[in-house]
Amino acid sequence: MYIVSACLMGVNCKYSGGNNKNENVINFLKDKEFTVVCPEQLGGLATPRVPVEIVDGDYVNKVGENVSTNFINGANETLKIINMYNDIELIILKDGSPSCGSGKIYDGTFSNVKINGMGCTAKLLMKKGYKIKSENDF
Numbered sequence: 825m826y827i828v829s830a831c832l833m834g835v836n837c838k839y840s841g842g843n844n845k846n847e848n849v850i851n852f853l854k855d856k857e858f859t860v861v862c863p864e865q866l867g868g869l870a871t872p873r874v875p876v877e878i879v880d881g882d883y884v885n886k887v888g889e890n891v892s893t894n895f896i897n898g899a900n901e902t903l904k905i906i907n908m909y910n911d912i913e914l915i916i917l918k919d920g921s922p923s924c925g926s927g928k929i930y931d932g933t934f935s936n937v938k939i940n941g942m943g944c945t946a947k948l949l950m951k952k953g954y955k956i957k958s959e960n961d962f
Contacts, residue, residue, distance in 0.1 A: 825909045826853060827902075829918040830860035832959055837862040841872035844918055848962035853916075861905055863923040863945040867898025876922045879932040883922055883944065886934050895923060899945040903952065912954060917946055919958035926956045 831838045833853075834845035865871060874885040876895070883895040906912055917924035925943035930936070942950065950956055 825912050826856050826858040826914050826916065827906055827912060828853060828858050828860055828916040829921070829924050830862040830865075831918055832916065833860050835860060835862065837865050837871050839864070839871070839873050839875050844959070846959045846962070849916055849959050852962050856913075859905065859909075861902045863898035863902045864894070864921075865898070866901035866905075867894035867896070867923075869894050869898070875934065877930045877932045877934055878922050878941070878943075884932075895944040898923060899948040902945050903948060906949070906954070915949055915954050915956045916962075917943075917949075917956055917958055919960055924958075926950070926958050927960070 831844040832846045832849045834843050836843050874887055876883050876885045882890050883892040884890050917926050919925050919928050921943050923943045923945045926946040928938040929941040929943055931939045
């Protein structure tokens, strides 16, 4: 079983209301069993939504609202879904996301600058021992 960020499969759940459809990920999964997740929606955030970045350890949107609870809840809800399966081969998450980023995240200044780091869900899942890759690995 594979778990994948819904936006990478073409689901319009990105903060802007669009998606991050990735043909390489879709082709990789074409003959595999998988489940899609969007931790931000699972955490109760709407689509579209105000962009969020990690600022001093908190998840803050561009207008200054702290939405950390939504991100933590979304990570935990994602883990609940994953725990429904016995054999997770791989989790593929959208890099750059404050939820799913597994290598890069935005720097918290809303200036489109990426830094090394991990999003809320990626951190939780890695801590639980799951193998995570981003779309950049395909």
